Amino acid sequence: MQKTLVIDPGKCTGCKQCEMACSYVKEGTFNPSKSRIRVFDFHTEARFVPYTCTQCDDAWCQQACPVDAITTDPVSGVKQVHDNLCVGCKVCTIACPFGTINYNVSTGKVIKCDHCGGDPECVKACPTQAIVYSDAEQAGFDKMRQWAAKTDNAPQTTA
């Protein structure tokens, strides 16, 4: 089963625990600027939105890479950057329409979310379940359910 990060911005409080967990597991320090997931604060609208790579099936970054440093995990479908191949040309960062693959100055390689190999740290760190890891084919289930609840099919009372 392929899994995906399902993000509900309505639950996000902007605490950045996800960024801390991500940077700790990937970089060994607490450093939000190196996090693969980022929380955006739309202050005047009272909205916080966590955002990260959605693991495109036919991925722009992968297509653009001139040295084939980005591969697809056959089981999870996750796109992975191979540091031993990446030359730091940054073409993938231009190709990605979502901005979710980025250059890391300290290593000279690009970095992106890889679902932590199937056990994402951001999910475990989120105190409000704004980020959950679930079946990729059922990512819309909760939203469908919410709308389903609004469907008025109550039995009509007749006079």
Added chain:
Amino acid sequence: MAWTRKILRVNLTTGTCETEPLNMEWAKKYLGQRGLGTKYLIEEIDPKVDPLSPDNKLIFATGPLTGTCASTAGRYSVITKGALTGAIACSNSGGYFGAELKFAGWDMIIFEGKAKRPVYLSIVDDKAELHSAKDLWGKSVWDTDAALKSIHQEPMMHVAAIGVAGEKGNMYACIVNDLHRAAGRSGVGTVMGSKNLKAVAVRGTQGVSVENFRAFMKATEAGKKTLQENAVTGEGLPAYGTQVLMNVINESGALPTRNFHDVQFESAHDISAEAMAEPRRSDGKPNLLANQACFSCTIACGRISKIDENHFTVVNKPEYWHASGGLEYEAAWALGAATGVKDLEALTYANFICNEQGYDPISFGSTLAAAMDMYEEGILTKKQTGGVELKFGSAEMLTQMAEMTGKCEGFGKQLALGSKRLCEKYGRAELSMSVKGQEFPAYDPRGIQGMGLAYATSNRGACHLRGYTVASEILGIPEKTDPLATDGKAGLVKAFQDATAAVDSAGLCVFTTFAWTLEDIAPQIDAACEGNWTPDTLLESGERIWNMERKFNLDAGFTGKDDSLPKRLLKDAAKTGPAKGLTSGLDKMLPEYYQVRGWNNKGVPTKETLNRLGV
């Protein structure tokens, strides 16, 4: 580890920025933030210095845990000799600024001297530079924040700035970061303004490490679980914010109303958390839109509110039709119950103005309440107020005065003095509800006796954040004590004061202590920092910090006589509620407090006490 071990020293007179190593001997005794920043200040300034002279210093200090994943570990403090009080000032703020400063690689910034012309400091990692603030001077905090992000093309920059209030010498000006989090009390923003320093803008990309990651992750995870499972930090604060207290404190007969004439506010519900969440009658939408966490905080008590667009305060001002920092309990009380105003939208607007122009809503509301008191007594007349009727309960007047105080215009200029100076000016010093020149927060010492002692002895003047015995006396945390009794309160106040000093110095938020004791906190600090940090060493560190602050105040000229409360609280009994008939029993608690502190009967720490603590 945990500490970056680097201090940025900025001399505003000469315009230089220098790096120096953190004194690790002191760090091991005073931890960081409040404790360590105060140690530096005390070592470097004359306690008798005029707070607004170039010889006073202004320190921005983070704690060792600031910038880590420990819950609430995003805080910083501003330490200086307070403009409002002349006492030691240490104002603590959340938001994201403190963590960003740490990520840039700095434990602390020490500002000294005074710039000839307005300047701001930019920090991008190791690079710190002073720039002209000519084009920023006169701008609000909000406009300054936007301008600096644009000038530096750094949308992820975090800004701490003063508004017009700080520039123009409002005595209780704040330093506001991230638009609506503030180092709020004692006039730390006034000191910043006196140095011609408009803002500090920081971007950090270097990360923070800790001594033992494995132990730290384990300890912080356990801590977060405890917060989540606790009724206050896991349910009450996220859902209602600190405003959860409004109805509770009112029912306890400890909600100071109309300049402490009353201890219960008949319209408390109208300005409560519950009212913020209910759909408004006017437009069917609630005042409260969302809750917001500060950096790393898993509680998320912050309120984000939006004012009804048709409300008289903003109907012609679309620039205020957006969401921003909403009412916390203390602000809602000061702007509301203290002034007798029950219009939630008006309070929210006044709160926006406080954030926008950078001044403390607690001191502002209380000062306005004192002015109203004098107006109703006939001491102040329309002649002095510029034609304004300063009557308790008027929302129009509250919001008009908030605007004028923000800009130091008209009668706002007098309100910007703070209640002590204002009441002294008109010969009614006793109507200022303050200790050491700083206005009370939202708990009446007649209904919560321990708070009277906590206010009287607070090193930065009246304050709820130095020893929050409300937790014990009202909420039963860590154990219930009788709010109307004075017995045992001396020890209780000391215990809260010492523990709080340690929590503040670590870089954590004191709200965690609704769920955490030092038993929960010590393992987190111990894993992060070198040295041996146990509940006992933390408590000792807290006591050391408390005595160091006290000694500074005594050297500055304060005496035991300043550990007092206004006459109204000592002579006029509460008229209603559970405390009906009671006055503050400060005289019963204070001598015992001096004793448990190891101070003489004049409130001076004995040589033995200072030696024991190594002060």
